[in-house]
Amino acid sequence: MSVPEQATREYLDAPIRKIGALAWLKENLFNNWYNSLLTVLTLLALCYVVPPFFKWAFVDSLWNTSAEACRDIEGACWSIVPNNIKFIILGFFPEGQEWRPILAMILLLSLVIYSKEWTRWNKYLGWLWVAGLIVMGTLMYGGVFGMPVVETAQWSGLPLTMMLSFFGMVAAYPLGVLLALGRRSKMPAIKTLCVVYIEMIRGVPLISLLFMSSIMFPLFLPDGMTIDKVLRAQVAIILFTAAYIAEVVRGGLQAMPRGQYEASDSLGLNFRQTMRLVILPQALKIVIPPTVGILLSAFKDTSLVVIIALYDVLKTTKVTLSNPKWTGYSTEAYIFLAVLYFICCYAMSSYSRRLEKDLHTGH
Amino acid sequence: MKFTKTLLLMLCLSLAMVGFAQAGKDLDAVKKKGFIQAGVNGGVFGFGMPDEKGVWKGLDVDTARAVAAAIFGDSSKVKFTPLTAQQRFTALQSGEIDVLTRNATRTLSRDTQLGLNFVTVNYYDGQGFLVPKKLGVKSAKELDGATVCVLPGTTTEQNAADFFRNNKMKMNPVVIESTSELAKTFFAGRCDVLTSDASQLAGTRAVAPNPLDYALLPEIISKEPLAPAVRHGDDQFRDIVDFSVLAMINAEELGITSKNVDEMMKSKNPVIMRFLGTTEGNGKSLGLDEKWAYNIIKQVGNYGEVFERNVGVNTKLGLERGLNALWTNGGLMYSPPFK
Numbered sequence: 001m002s003v004p005e006q007a008t009r010e011y012l013d014a015p016i017r018k019i020g021a022l023a024w025l026k027e028n029l030f031n032n033w034y035n036s037l038l039t040v041l042t043l044l045a046l047c048y049v050v051p052p053f054f055k056w057a058f059v060d061s062l063w064n065t066s067a068e069a070c071r072d073i074e075g076a077c078w079s080i081v082p083n084n085i086k087f088i089i090l091g092f093f094p095e096g097q098e099w100r101p102i103l104a105m106i107l108l109l110s111l112v113i114y115s116k117e118w119t120r121w122n123k124y125l126g127w128l129w130v131a132g133l134i135v136m137g138t139l140m141y142g143g144v145f146g147m148p149v150v151e152t153a154q155w156s157g158l159p160l161t162m163m164l165s166f167f168g169m170v171a172a173y174p175l176g177v178l179l180a181l182g183r184r185s186k187m188p189a190i191k192t193l194c195v196v197y198i199e200m201i202r203g204v205p206l207i208s209l210l211f212m213s214s215i216m217f218p219l220f221l222p223d224g225m226t227i228d229k230v231l232r233a234q235v236a237i238i239l240f241t242a243a244y245i246a247e248v249v250r251g252g253l254q255a256m257p258r259g260q261y262e263a264s265d266s267l268g269l270n271f272r273q274t275m276r277l278v279i280l281p282q283a284l285k286i287v288i289p290p291t292v293g294i295l296l297s298a299f300k301d302t303s304l305v306v307i308i309a310l311y312d313v314l315k316t317t318k319v320t321l322s323n324p325k326w327t328g329y330s331t332e333a334y335i336f337l338a339v340l341y342f343i344c345c346y347a348m349s350s351y352s353r354r355l356e357k358d359l360h361t362g363h
Numbered sequence: 364m365k366f367t368k369t370l371l372l373m374l375c376l377s378l379a380m381v382g383f384a385q386a387g388k389d390l391d392a393v394k395k396k397g398f399i400q401a402g403v404n405g406g407v408f409g410f411g412m413p414d415e416k417g418v419w420k421g422l423d424v425d426t427a428r429a430v431a432a433a434i435f436g437d438s439s440k441v442k443f444t445p446l447t448a449q450q451r452f453t454a455l456q457s458g459e460i461d462v463l464t465r466n467a468t469r470t471l472s473r474d475t476q477l478g479l480n481f482v483t484v485n486y487y488d489g490q491g492f493l494v495p496k497k498l499g500v501k502s503a504k505e506l507d508g509a510t511v512c513v514l515p516g517t518t519t520e521q522n523a524a525d526f527f528r529n530n531k532m533k534m535n536p537v538v539i540e541s542t543s544e545l546a547k548t549f550f551a552g553r554c555d556v557l558t559s560d561a562s563q564l565a566g567t568r569a570v571a572p573n574p575l576d577y578a579l580l581p582e583i584i585s586k587e588p589l590a591p592a593v594r595h596g597d598d599q600f601r602d603i604v605d606f607s608v609l610a611m612i613n614a615e616e617l618g619i620t621s622k623n624v625d626e627m628m629k630s631k632n633p634v635i636m637r638f639l640g641t642t643e644g645n646g647k648s649l650g651l652d653e654k655w656a657y658n659i660i661k662q663v664g665n666y667g668e669v670f671e672r673n674v675g676v677n678t679k680l681g682l683e684r685g686l687n688a689l690w691t692n693g694g695l696m697y698s699p700p701f702k
Contacts, residue, residue, distance in 0.1 A: 084415050216453075218459060318406065322408055330541075
């Protein structure tokens with residue numbers, strides 16, 4: 001006859017030292033002398049930095065006042081942001097037409113958010129994108145349905161940043177994949193062309209490409225012919241990003257075991273089918289993390305267009321700071337900008353992590 | 364190959380978006396497109412900068428508006444292209460802009476080698492020094508061993524170094540990229556002296572925590588005549604830009620303002636009648652409407668008005684007229700007769 005096992009068991013509480021906040025502290029922060037020392041030092045540093053910052057940013061600060069009111073306070077003058085928000089975000093977009101870029105941005109965001117689920121990727125989504133982009137272009141440029149024309153020279157602020165980075169990424173990605181395939185091609189002409197292109201672009205900083213597109217390039221054009229400034233910057237960004245993506249994708253391609261190629265060959269797949277059905281889906285999946293790294297830096301690099309006097313969101317902020325009324329509140333303005341950039345970048349990287357997990361097939 | 368095809372396609376796409384402006388004489392081209400494309404600074408308060416609503420404001424901006432008023436009778440027929448210091452001359456050479464009003468200093472090499480023509484100066488600037496009063500310095504010659512806050516890459520840095528060397532003094536430059544950061548550093552006391560164009564220094568002092576604690580030293584160590592510029596090749600257009608600036612100066616001298624210009628149209632003074640076009644002739648000579656000068660004064664104002672509105676004592680810059688006063692008041696602003 002067996003006694004139910006349960007009855008013989010002693011019910012003990014978990015030892016107090018193993019759980020709870022105190023135990024956690026001891027386990028993680030004070031588990032030996034140097035960790036304890038580091039913890040204490042860090043805490044001291046935080047005590048030294050955080051309260052003054054908190055006081056500056058939240059206690060002594062003004063949030064929505066005139067510039068004059070800010071002169072008398074010690075704390076942060078966040079008023080610079082609400083007072084100039086229209087110019088910082090939308091730049092030169094004509095008054096009364098602000099809804100157009102805002103709507104365009106919302107449209108772009110909702111399309112991006114909808115497309116997040118990779119299960120939704122199909123032909124119809126593609127057409128939805130085409131339609132969406134046409135609507136966005138119409139909204140920005142106008143000229144139909146009684147919307148006055150707004151030239152690209154007036155596109156500025158956040159819409160410009162989003163446009164440059166979005167189209168920079170979207171156009172650079174396929175171009176980069178093609179370049180990577182070209183570099184591994186057995187045809188010498190194509191291979192050389194791709195190698196030269198990639199190495200040349202990677203050999204120069206983005207700033208010099210932007211300078212070339214804005215200063216040297218116009219001199220080569222015939223007299224009186226000009227190419228849109230925004231377009232020139234956009235092309236420079238695309239060409240630049242593509243070269244970097246090409247190298248990352250090439251890494252992915254090289255990581256594919258030979259067996260994969262041989263297996264596709266034995267199945268009778270031709271080059272295109274091999275690439276489309278077997279190699280690229282695996283290779284591109286492997287390189288998601290570095291690709292996202294490049295896309296993130298491409299997004300941040302778009303702020304370099306300030307040097308060719310395009311008014312992206314960084315430049316509009318800088319211009320606001322040149323106004324003597326607001327000079328001196330650069331810290332506040334740049335913090336606002338940093339938050340803006342962080343939100344965008346964090347959204348991208350957390351999405352990439354999810355995509356990586358979703359697509360993970362595991363071995 | 365798919366790759367080459369894509370490249371070709373991209374090339375075609377970009378070419379499709381290329382616009383061909385009419386080559387030929389600048390004035391014809393400007394008249395044909397119906398507006399002037401003016402290159403401006405974009406980041407200097409009082410000279411060329413958008414305000415909170417994105418509307419362009421400034422002395423240079425108003426100069427460009429005056430040219431538009433002269434040619435089209437409408438000062439709003441101008442579009443502004445913000446340009447960096449590096450881009451500005453290329454943009455003019457390549458025809459991206461028609462006129463450069465971007466506080467550019469007229470120099471011999473720029474006027475000749477770059478293929479540009481500068482016209483009448485619309486602002487006489489010069490490099491100066493700003494010091495805290497508690498430093499007790501009365502002259503720039505006493506600045507031996509001073510730490511000097513300066514923007515990089517401009518002639519400013521070079522001028523300051525030259526000045527210190529010529530006076531056998533030692534200089535410790537603190538080079539900071541952006542104007543607002545530079546001002547912050549200076550106010551925080553990291554350097555003894557801030558050097559820049561005098562117009563900029565006045566603006567910087569205006570935003571100091573306590574402006575009265577700072578003083579401008581009397582020495583002006585460089586000449587910076589800021590003038591609008593056009594390309595070589597169209598003398599008529601050059602004349603129009605030139606006389607648009609001169610008309611504003613002349614109007615101030617004649618006492619014609621945007622307020623009283625309609626009164627002045629009835630004047631029997633032959634000088635004023637010729638100037639405002641009630642006696643015809645000037646417009647025809649320039650190839651413009653006889654009302655061109657009237658339009659400039661009515662829509663933009665005379666030089667004094669434009670100066671006071673953008674950089675004068677009642678603005679944040681708070682600049683005195685100084686060198687930019689009329690010659691009758693001891694300044695350099697002087698217009699040839701309009702006849």
